[in-house]
Amino acid sequence: MKKTIFVFSALIIALLILFQLSKYAYVSGDISIEVAIAIASVLFFIIGVYINKKSLTQEPSNPSTIDVQKISDLGISDREYEVLVQISEGLSNKEIADKLFLSESTIKTHVSNLLVKLDAKRRTQAIQKAKDLQILSL
Incomplete structure (x- = not known):
């Protein structure tokens, strides 16, 4: 800076x-x-x-690898992981539902499951924990 x-x-x-x-x-x-x-x-x-x-010509400062084993250890399904990625992009439940062709109530269920599996109270906290666990790229 x-x-x-x-x-x-x-x-x-x-x-x-x-x-x-x-x-x-x-x-x-x-x-x-x-x-x-x-x-x-x-x-x-x-x-x-x-x-x-x-x-x-600048290279990415910190290319992080996603720990697939950690995802399976936490019991996060492929669809829940897709929802987590969409949450990290800042999309709302409605936007995620439209993008993944699911109902909004299904997305709410996936988000609730993610919050429990990541031991988080809010979406932002879940994203931070996912980054700390290296299951989301920085």
């Missing part, structure tokens, strides 16, 4: 310096405003391409 703040701060400072230099060059008559704008545009295009390339 600090690195991102530093990079954007440096870009803002560079932009301000560039504007001041272009203003000075324009006032002194050495350069036309179109050339100053073109230089600024090319510079920021290059910076944008560099940032885009750098962000696309």
Whole structure:
């Protein structure tokens, strides 16, 4: 986070310096405003391409593996696991029911079973416990 703040701060400072230099060059008559704008545009295009390339080449920070044995030890069925994954994506019972082509009451039953099996009181707590048990990817 600090690195991102530093990079954007440096870009803002560079932009301000560039504007001041272009203003000075324009006032002194050495350069036309179109050339100053073109230089600024090319510079920021290059910076944008560099940032885009750098962000696309980053590897996932912590690829986690799902512990299938733990899922079966907890007695979580395949359908309950599907519901758990949908819960972790932030979907409501109705949305999960629509996506999995089930009734909303069936989803409520699966959620209740998951809460019991994961010893959780709320959906968010169930998701956190599932991540701690490494049965959900981070």
